[in-house]
Amino acid sequence: MIKLTLKDGSIREIEAAQSAAEIIKGIGMGLYKAACCVKINGEVKDLRTIIDSDCEFEVCTFDTIEGKKTFWHTGSHILAQAVKRLYPQAKLAIGPAIDNGFYYDFDLEKPFTPEELEKIEAEMKAIVKEGIALEQFELSPAEAIAKLEEMGEPYKVELCQEHADKGEPISFYKQGEFVDLCAGPHLMTTAPVKAFKLISCTGAYWRGSEKNKMLSRVYATAYPKAADLEADLKQREEAKLRDHNKLGRELEYFTTVDFIGQGLPIMLPKGARVVQLLQRWVEDTEQKHGYLLTKTPLVAKRELYKISGHWDHYLDGMFVLGDPNDETKECFALRPMTCPFQYQVYLNRQRSYRDLPMRLGETSTLFRNEDSGEMHGLIRVRQFTISEGHLVLRPDQLEEEFRDCLELAKYMLDTVGLLEDCTFRFSQWDPANPKNKYEGTAEQWETAQAVMAKILDHLGVEYTIGIDEAAFYGPKLDIQYKNVYGKEDTLVTIQIDMLLAERFGMEYVDEDGTKKRPYIIHRTSLGCYERTLAYLIEKYNGAMPLWLAPEQVRIIPVADRHIEYCDKLLAKLEAAGIRATIDDRAEKVGKKVRDARLERLPVWVTVGDKEVESETVSVTSRREGDLGSMTQCDLLNKLIDDIANKVR
RNA sequence: GCUGAUGUGGCACAGUCGGUAGCGCAACGCCUUGGUAAGGCGUAGGUCGUCGGUUCAAGUCCGAUCAUCAGCUCCA
Numbered sequence: 195m196i197k198l199t200l201k202d203g204s205i206r207e208i209e210a211a212q213s214a215a216e217i218i219k220g221i222g223m224g225l226y227k228a229a230c231c232v233k234i235n236g237e238v239k240d241l242r243t244i245i246d247s248d249c250e251f252e253v254c255t256f257d258t259i260e261g262k263k264t265f266w267h268t269g270s271h272i273l274a275q276a277v278k279r280l281y282p283q284a285k286l287a288i289g290p291a292i293d294n295g296f297y298y299d300f301d302l303e304k305p306f307t308p309e310e311l312e313k314i315e316a317e318m319k320a321i322v323k324e325g326i327a328l329e330q331f332e333l334s335p336a337e338a339i340a341k342l343e344e345m346g347e348p349y350k351v352e353l354c355q356e357h358a359d360k361g362e363p364i365s366f367y368k369q370g371e372f373v374d375l376c377a378g379p380h381l382m383t384t385a386p387v388k389a390f391k392l393i394s395c396t397g398a399y400w401r402g403s404e405k406n407k408m409l410s411r412v413y414a415t416a417y418p419k420a421a422d423l424e425a426d427l428k429q430r431e432e433a434k435l436r437d438h439n440k441l442g443r444e445l446e447y448f449t450t451v452d453f454i455g456q457g458l459p460i461m462l463p464k465g466a467r468v469v470q471l472l473q474r475w476v477e478d479t480e481q482k483h484g485y486l487l488t489k490t491p492l493v494a495k496r497e498l499y500k501i502s503g504h505w506d507h508y509l510d511g512m513f514v515l516g517d518p519n520d521e522t523k524e525c526f527a528l529r530p531m532t533c534p535f536q537y538q539v540y541l542n543r544q545r546s547y548r549d550l551p552m553r554l555g556e557t558s559t560l561f562r563n564e565d566s567g568e569m570h571g572l573i574r575v576r577q578f579t580i581s582e583g584h585l586v587l588r589p590d591q592l593e594e595e596f597r598d599c600l601e602l603a604k605y606m607l608d609t610v611g612l613l614e615d616c617t618f619r620f621s622q623w624d625p626a627n628p629k630n631k632y633e634g635t636a637e638q639w640e641t642a643q644a645v646m647a648k649i650l651d652h653l654g655v656e657y658t659i660g661i662d663e664a665a666f667y668g669p670k671l672d673i674q675y676k677n678v679y680g681k682e683d684t685l686v687t688i689q690i691d692m693l694l695a696e697r698f699g700m701e702y703v704d705e706d707g708t709k710k711r712p713y714i715i716h717r718t719s720l721g722c723y724e725r726t727l728a729y730l731i732e733k734y735n736g737a738m739p740l741w742l743a744p745e746q747v748r749i750i751p752v753a754d755r756h757i758e759y760c761d762k763l764l765a766k767l768e769a770a771g772i773r774a775t776i777d778d779r780a781e782k783v784g785k786k787v788r789d790a791r792l793e794r795l796p797v798w799v800t801v802g803d804k805e806v807e808s809e810t811v812s813v814t815s816r817r818e819g820d821l822g823s824m825t826q827c828d829l830l831n832k833l834i835d836d837i838a839n840k841v842r
Numbered sequence: 843g844c845u846g847a848u849g850u851g852g853c854a855c856a857g858u859c860g861g862u863a864g865c866g867c868a869a870c871g872c873c874u875u876g877g878u879a880a881g882g883c884g885u886a887g888g889u890c891g892u893c894g895g896u897u898c899a900a901g902u903c904c905g906a907u908c909a910u911c912a913g914c915u916c917c918a
Contacts, residue, residue, distance in 0.1 A: 305846060396913035397845025404915045408845055411913070439911085444853080452891075452909055511917085531918095560918085565843045568916065580918065672918090684918050722918055753875040780874075781881085788879035802877055814878075 198251035211246035214239065215382060218253055227386075228418075229253050230261035231379045238264075240379035242330055256418050266291035268328065268381040269390055269416040270298045275372035276317035277412075286374065287349040287400060287409050294426075294680060295415030299398055301349065305410040306395040314412075315392050325385035326370045330378060338364035342375060349400065350375045389423035390416035393430075433678040438731035439571030445736045445794065447727065448572060457569035457576035459724065464744035467773075468730070469579070469723040471742055473557055476581045476606065476720050483602055485555035485583060490535035492559055496525040501697055502534040503633060507666045513561050528561035532582045533691075533716060537698050540586050545702040550712065551587045551595050558582035560722075572728035573683055580722040585715040586700065592713050596649050596688065599717045603673060603686045606720045611739065611842045612675060612729055616685065618655050620646065621663035621670040631666050634693045642692050643669045665716075667693040673721075678732050685725065689716040737794035737816055739842040740833070747774035747833065748795045749811075750786045752802035754778075759806045763799075763826060772833055791816075799829065 198206040198217065208217060214232045218225055218241070232239050233252040238260045245251070254261035270289035277284050277300060289298030306314065333341060335358035342350045354364055354375055367376045369384060381387070393413040400406035417423040435441070442448050447465035450458070461469060477487060496518065499505040508530055509518065516525035529535060536554050545552070559579045568574050585595050607613035623632045623639050632639065646669050650657060657671070664670055673686040691714040695701075701709045720726055730738060740746055747767060749760045760776045767774040777786045783800060790798040799811040804823075811829055813821040824832070 307846095394912065395846075398914045399844075402915070404844065408914075410845075413913080450909085456909075562917080565916065567843060567845095567914085570911090574917075578918070679912075681913090687918065718918075725918065750878085751875095752877050755875080780876095782874090782876045783878055784876090785880055786878085791879060798878090800878065804877085812878080820878085 196245065197248040198245070199249070201252045206251070208245070211244050213241065214243045214245055214251075215241040217245060217251070221253075225253060225255075228255040230256055230258075230381060231264040233260065238379060240330065241382055263291040264379050264381060265387065265418070266296035266416060267376075267379070268384065269387050269414060270296040271328070271367065271369060271372070271374055271376070271380065272318050272321050272384050272387055272390075273298045273314070273392070273412060273414060274300075274374060275321055275369060276314045278372060279317055280314060285349055286347050288353070289374075295393070295413065297398075297411050297413045299400070299409040299411045301400075301407065302410045305397070306412065308395075311392045311395060311412070315390075318390065321370075322384050322387050322390075324370070325383050327383045328367050328369045328380045330380075331366050331368065332363035333366065335361065335364055338366070338375070341366075341373075345373065347375075386418055387416050388418060389420040390414055391423060391427060436678050436732045436735050437571075438573070438677075438728040441736045442572065442728065442731045445731075447731060455576070456566060457564055457574065459572055459575060465727060467744040468727055468738060468742050472610075472720060472723055472726065473579075473581075477555070477557060479606070480553075480555040480581075480583070480602070480719060483553070483598070484551075485553045486539075488536055488539050488554050488556045490532065490538070490556065490558075491529075492561070493526050493528055494535065496527060498534050499527060502694060503666065503697060504530065504534070507631060507633075511562050511564070513563050530560055530562045532556055532558040532560065532580075533584060533694060533714075534698065536582070536584050537694070537700060540700055541698065545586075545700075545712075547588055547702050547704045547710075550702060551585055551591050553583065553585045553595075555581070555583040572724040573677060575724055578722040578724045581718050581720045583717050583719070585717065586695075586702075587713045587715065588702070588704075588710070589713055592645060592690070592715070593649050593652070595715060596646070596690070597653055599688045599715060599719075600653065600655070600671065602719050603688065603717070607673065607686065609840055610720070610726070610730060610742070611733060612685065612726070615675060615733070617674045617682075618650075618657035619660045619663065619672040619674050619684075620650060620657045621660040621665075621672050623664040623669065624662035627662075632664070633666050634668075638692050639669070642690050646671065646690055665689055665691075667691045668716075675729055677729070683725065685721045685729065686718050687716070687721075688718075690714075691716055735794070737796065739840065740796040741837045741840045743773070743794075743796045745773050745775055745793075746796055746837070747772060748786075748790045748793075748798040749774060749776045750783060750790065750798055750800045751776065751778060752783055752800060756801045756803075756806055760801050763801070763811065766826060766830060767833070770830055770834060772830075772837070787814075797833070 196208050198208065200206055218229050229241060231241060231254045232243065233254060234243065235249050256262055256265050270291065274286055274289055281302065285301035287299035287301060290296065338354050339351055339358065342354055357364060364375065365377050367374055367378060367380055391414060393415060395410055395412050397408045398411040400409055415426060417426065445464065446462045448459045448461050451460060481487065496505060512530050513528040514525065515527060516523060518525055536556060539554055540552060557579060559577065561577050564574060564576055587595050604613055607616060622643055625636065650671065668689050668691040670687050670689040672684045674682050675685040676682045695712050695714050700712055702712055704710045749763055751757050751760045757778055764774055764776055787798065796816050797813065799813050801811055805811050810823045810825050813824050813829055815821055
């Protein structure tokens, strides 16, 4: 007897070893039809897996992440099979499942055109209809390599060779005439992958390195039900409507001009206002948290960057003024980061342990010469302004200060409403290639990372680990955010630096009179204002929370005779620091309301005979709907309250 | 930087086989003073991203370049 502990805690017994598929059929054919894979003692396995001993047995349908991945992985094999049928000369690279579907990389003469993708889709439909069974088999590494060479798949040979050293058998999956090197798991047949769509064909480097050949990547997604596919595609379309790069331009937050340059956005009055509001709030809040405000130059001589190490590590990313190679002449560079400048504040005089922690904050404009293909709206630009800061610390202050930095960042992200969509990434160095970009010794890195890991675990922060994502001088905690296309960027970063203090000769006199080396935390609280603004536009679909709205209230007179009353109301609002305007155009109320809605005004009020007579206003809030008639005083109090409370 | 796509008045688009540009919205003017998602009439506005080439003739074909978009790589 073999005992299976099911997910609900119940025990199921089977007489003898059988495949997971057979066991699930025994539980119910409905479940079998929905099953994509199983988890045996927590480990994701194929339905073909033979169960021959007691275990925890969990069935994963498409509703689980594991199920989706299995489903999509089979989808990628169907895609590859269709491509091989239509383009036998195409070479296969890799084809994994991703967060929202799957892709497959092919080496082709020419990337697929949209018409070709349609033909591939048609062939995929045929493969699904055929309901081809997938079979798994294993070969020894030598046999596997021989087979892949015979198949004429050089990329697969390369992948296989890496596994060959382990001496373990190499797993393959076969569906009809199509065979692929693959660890699985997979569905039993191609039949369930009924609803799918090829999304796009783009370039991608083999093995993710720009030194390698660029392959053609086909992105796709798939669902068991057509309705779910439709919903996904619709959701993707709707997400694009929130794209800050489109919406931000339409709503006149920013623009760009060809002859100013890529990645150099012009902040229009609305965008500039939001940035100003954020910036003032951040500076004031940081002051309350003990930060000292600094203002340092945007340009420095090359010598500064040589000390900091940026000249060696970051020269390509800097805007250099002068010939960087001519040592006989002065050479300047626009600053790509604030660190070495702000350290000078600390270095201004000899420091005592009593001065620590020293928290320095600066609204800092930085310049980075990104590659031309990198720019994206306000998210990736060449000039940006960041809520920058550096904390100089005694070692024993590191944990508490790191925690405070994280809490400050979380408070700010929460206040603007972005925190709920953030994820945390512990960005570490890559011990495999320490010479690549990292300064310092392995010991220093292990120490700093151990400290950060301890702090994060203490704080109960859930994070993923990003290998080779660290800064050259230390590990980072990155707070990540995804844009409407699902592309992730860093919104906020908090970094532990155990190297630059030494380079700049920073020290403090400790209690015992000896000179000690401080630790440094590099951090931002709200990230860069451009990027944060971009995410706010996307998050709120252009409708900023009241306290951040460039225009908070629009006053709509019904007829010209009401304008005088509106002027008085406007004066009261302005006196209370509320940003308001009067729409006195010769248009009807319906038109003015429509425009106020389209411009995403948080509040608009209409004024006609009724309101003038009763000294009231008729109020509509974008979020709360029609609030009916209110006295001017009530309106004012409500606005002041909501603004003070930063209501979202 | 790499792969692909795109680039026509402020915005969103049309422009078939090469024969010197069309519509809607917006803008402006006039009329309308109208009560919660587009009132009416009229006017003006582009040489088709830029440069070069092919041609009797190019928005339309070719090349280069710039910019934009998606993806890759890189990064806040």
